[in-house]
């Protein structure tokens with residue numbers, strides 16, 4: 001009897017823990033999307049269908065076709081300026097970068 005009770009408790013704990021992780025994951029993506037909306041959407045398409053407002057700026061959903069999006073982590077932290085003549089320089093905080101990468105991955 002006692003073991004059954006314990007098992008039940010563990011199962012409950014596991015369920016609660018995993019659903020919290022899911023929610024955290026979702027809110028990271030949401031944060032990343034907000035960053036993109038705020039800083040990048042003026043030129044880049046940040047959704048799964050529309051063309052970029054600035055034609056020469058690649059839609060974010062196509063970035064992973066060129067390189068793993070994790071490669072952007074460094075660029076974003078050091079200040080991204082690679083081959084962006086018309087793009088202002090950006091520098092993100094480490095937790096913003098994590099959110100942003102998660103958001104990019106959600107577009108793949």
Ligand code: HEC
Nearest residue numbers: 039040042043054056057058082083084085086087088090
């Ligand atoms: C004012 C317009 C503008 C804004 C705002 C902008 N970009 Fe860009 N971005 C460009 C243009 C134009 C290109 C294509 C430049 C090129 O290929 O040389 C580009 C290309 C890129 C690339 C591809 C670079 C490569 O070499 O593959 C990445 C990644 C990128 N932008 C990230 C971002 C991020 C992240 C933001 C927001 C924080 C952002 N951009 C905001 C105009 C912009």
